Amino acid sequence: MAAGNRDLHGRIQSAFRHPFLRKAVKSATNTLRDRKNVVTHDLGHWEDWRNLGMQIRNHVIENLDTYLQQFAKNMLQQGAQVHWAVTAEEALSIFQTIIDKHSAKLVLKSKSMVSEELHVNHVLEDRGIHAVESDLGEYIIQLAGETPSHIIVPAIHKTRQEVADLFEKDSGQKQQPDTASLTRYARQKLRQMFLDAPIGVSGCNFAVADPGAVALFTNEGNGRLVTSVPPVHVVFMGLERIVPTFRELDVMAKLLPRSATGQKITSYMSVIRGPKGLGEQDGAQEMHIIIVDNGRTRILANPKYQEVLRCIRCGSCLNVCPVYRQVGGHTYGWVYSGPIGAVLTPLLQNDLKNWGETAYLTTLCGACTEACPTKIPLHEMLIQLRLERTVSGATSSLERTAFRLWSETWGNPTLYKLSMKGGYIGQKPFMKEGHLEGGPTPLSAWTNSRYFPPIAKETFRDRWRKGEI
Amino acid sequence: MKVSLMITCLCDSFFPEVGESFVRVLRRAGAEVSFSPDQVCCGQPAFNAGYHDEARRVARTFLKAFQEAEYVVSPSGSCAEMVRENFLRLFNRYPAELEQAKALSKKTYEFTEFLVKVAGVRSIGGRFDRKITYHPSCHMTRLMGVKDEPIQLLQSIEGLTLLELPRAYDCCGFGGTFSVKMPDISEAIVTEKAENVLQSGADMLVGADMGCLMNIKGRLEKMGHAMPVMHMAQVFDQAQGGL
Ligand code: SF4
Numbered sequence: 133m134a135a136g137n138r139d140l141h142g143r144i145q146s147a148f149r150h151p152f153l154r155k156a157v158k159s160a161t162n163t164l165r166d167r168k169n170v171v172t173h174d175l176g177h178w179e180d181w182r183n184l185g186m187q188i189r190n191h192v193i194e195n196l197d198t199y200l201q202q203f204a205k206n207m208l209q210q211g212a213q214v215h216w217a218v219t220a221e222e223a224l225s226i227f228q229t230i231i232d233k234h235s236a237k238l239v240l241k242s243k244s245m246v247s248e249e250l251h252v253n254h255v256l257e258d259r260g261i262h263a264v265e266s267d268l269g270e271y272i273i274q275l276a277g278e279t280p281s282h283i284i285v286p287a288i289h290k291t292r293q294e295v296a297d298l299f300e301k302d303s304g305q306k307q308q309p310d311t312a313s314l315t316r317y318a319r320q321k322l323r324q325m326f327l328d329a330p331i332g333v334s335g336c337n338f339a340v341a342d343p344g345a346v347a348l349f350t351n352e353g354n355g356r357l358v359t360s361v362p363p364v365h366v367v368f369m370g371l372e373r374i375v376p377t378f379r380e381l382d383v384m385a386k387l388l389p390r391s392a393t394g395q396k397i398t399s400y401m402s403v404i405r406g407p408k409g410l411g412e413q414d415g416a417q418e419m420h421i422i423i424v425d426n427g428r429t430r431i432l433a434n435p436k437y438q439e440v441l442r443c444i445r446c447g448s449c450l451n452v453c454p455v456y457r458q459v460g461g462h463t464y465g466w467v468y469s470g471p472i473g474a475v476l477t478p479l480l481q482n483d484l485k486n487w488g489e490t491a492y493l494t495t496l497c498g499a500c501t502e503a504c505p506t507k508i509p510l511h512e513m514l515i516q517l518r519l520e521r522t523v524s525g526a527t528s529s530l531e532r533t534a535f536r537l538w539s540e541t542w543g544n545p546t547l548y549k550l551s552m553k554g555g556y557i558g559q560k561p562f563m564k565e566g567h568l569e570g571g572p573t574p575l576s577a578w579t580n581s582r583y584f585p586p587i588a589k590e591t592f593r594d595r596w597r598k599g600e601i
Numbered sequence: 602m603k604v605s606l607m608i609t610c611l612c613d614s615f616f617p618e619v620g621e622s623f624v625r626v627l628r629r630a631g632a633e634v635s636f637s638p639d640q641v642c643c644g645q646p647a648f649n650a651g652y653h654d655e656a657r658r659v660a661r662t663f664l665k666a667f668q669e670a671e672y673v674v675s676p677s678g679s680c681a682e683m684v685r686e687n688f689l690r691l692f693n694r695y696p697a698e699l700e701q702a703k704a705l706s707k708k709t710y711e712f713t714e715f716l717v718k719v720a721g722v723r724s725i726g727g728r729f730d731r732k733i734t735y736h737p738s739c740h741m742t743r744l745m746g747v748k749d750e751p752i753q754l755l756q757s758i759e760g761l762t763l764l765e766l767p768r769a770y771d772c773c774g775f776g777g778t779f780s781v782k783m784p785d786i787s788e789a790i791v792t793e794k795a796e797n798v799l800q801s802g803a804d805m806l807v808g809a810d811m812g813c814l815m816n817i818k819g820r821l822e823k824m825g826h827a828m829p830v831m832h833m834a835q836v837f838d839q840a841q842g843g844l
Contacts, residue, residue, distance in 0.1 A: 595617055
């Protein structure tokens with residue numbers, strides 16, 4: 133599962149080498165968060181809706197086993213086949229069996245973050261099976277050979293011109309860089325594939341336990357085609373993605389599109405209750421649901437992070453995150469990005485040492501927590517991850533020594549005062565016109581881009597002691 | 602109303618003049634002000650960086666210094682929030698200190714919050730003829746919920762024009778150790794903030810937390826803009842006649 137790039141600083145540098153990417157991300161996230169503010173304000177009582185969202189998701193997570201069984205039982209009764217996959221490998225092998233059974237060489241997909249997590253496309257490609265993304269954004273990043281840089285808007289980092297260039301390379305023909313022409317190109321390319329593909333793959337925004345149903349929120353209509361035109365429909369579902377009934381789905385339908393894209397409702401909402409029944413016109417002849425754990429029950433068992441399973445993958449925390457907005461999604465190294473990615477990546481990878489550095493991609497401003505429709509305390513979890521890294525010895529010995537010295541000095545009022553006096557003298561070589569410049573690290577990390585104020589000749593406590601205040 | 606000052610490391614060592622204004626405004630609001638010289642840092646840098654044993658060590662000294670206080674008031678929302686909320690997490694498994702932390706949590710306030718909620722100040726009074734813009738700090742607004750108090754108090758000053766800061770609630774990119782651990786990202790964020798400050802049309806930036814202010818001011822200066830930057834306490838103090 134580890135595929136991805138573990139070199140955090142390399143990833144940051146790469147983001148800064150692409151000013152267009154940074155501009156595109158900033159402007160798109162501004163649009164998304166502004167639209168969200170308008171529609172949530174229009175709905176009214178947004179805080180109440182968030183509380184409701186949190187309660188529903190908490191309730192589901194506390195009773196996950198019951199709801200999963202109920203969902204599976206109902207879907208089976210309605211003619212679908214339900215598969216349980218503990219690991220990524222298991223999920224992929226179940227999928228392979230379905231592919232083999234139908235001797236499929238082409239698989240058409242609509243957007244699914246779980247399938248990104250499993251790297252389905254790469255695995256299939258290696259086995260000579262062509263998997264094609266039909267969501268426009270996913271289609272673009274697939275052509276570019278990249279992972280999504282946003283949960284909702286996977287190609288958020290690409291300008292129209294870059295997309296046109298990709299399509300030109302794909303088609304060998306000149307392409308106009310306007311949205312209408314680009315969409316037309318993708319549509320023409322994909323249309324025939326919808327008809328040819330024996331297997332369609334979708335994700336699952338929500339699984340309704342009673343009566344069993346899979347709900348998809350989409351904007352391009354591709355979701356509907358993928359789930360109903362090919363004879364076989366395979367759903368990749370994260371095992372926490374449940375709601376009890378349609379009543380709770382209705383609450384999610386209020387929260388998700390508003391938080392994600394600032395829409396009151398997505399253009400399409402598909403509710404699929406099983407394969408085509410006798411006498412029915414639409415639907416796949418065969419429906420498979422692969423319920424994927426891949427580390428989720430491990431998170432469930434850990435009270436420190438359990439709440440992260442409330443996530444409905446709306447991407448709202450990305451759009452408000454000052455760090456994400458500067459560096460985009462690929463900086464997070466794997467498939468999930470922004471604050472939720474910074475938390476989920478080390479947890480799902482189960483590797484704090486190599487992946488835990490994502491926990492430093494935050495100023496701890498709390499904007500993510502404030503934006504989250506299910507009130508996940510993301511910024512607190514990021515501190516918790518940092519703590520666990522420290523405790524497990526994953527941080528550098530230099531940093532550990534620095535904090536130990538700091539606490540020994542600053543934990544004692546006399547030494548604290550002395551250290552400030554020392555600082556006052558020590559800063560002199562770097563003083564220039566009332567501020568500090570240059571200096572050793574970490575001071576230089578600051579002074580490279582900002583002036584640093586000098587320690588005052590007479591501190592507040594000195595002045596107080598002298599009775600001057 | 603007895604106020605024990607939580608002066609914060611920054612105001613103690615780097616910005617004592619902010620501390621002095623802070624004291625004068627509190628006194629004018631009717632507070633009897635004291636200063637415990639045993640106070641040290643609240644431990645926030647280590648807490649946020651994930652070094653909780655180290656943070657606890659410093660926080661213990663801090664706890665002792667404020668045991669007798671009636672009210673503890675800080676010119677930084679971030680430090681006040683550390684004491685009010687994070688001390689409870691830090692001492693969660695240390696029953697004796699947890700009791701002290703709980704007691705301290707209840708009596709700790711951010712400066713403007715204290716003025717409005719405890720001292721009952723409705724108007725600062727006086728005059729301050731400047732066009733200012735205000736940066737609301739993240740921990741104070743989001744984590745403590747102190748949003749309206751500073752604005753209400755600023756607006757009560759005659760002659761003061763409060764201009765809108767574009768995307769005011771966006772973080773300034775300081776983030777404690779973040780600023781030196783991820784310097785490129787921090788620079789990019791603070792540059793955006795500095796540009797928004799310039800775009801506001803104000804001739805002065807005002808805030809309620811020296812951490813954020815020293816970050817934005819430092820960037821503005823490096824970019825070649827010598828815009829005056831003041832802590833809220835200094836604005837109130839000057840409006841009321843200063844020294
Ligand atoms: S953590 Fe919250 S805000 Fe972020 S994607 Fe998940 S639900 Fe949305």
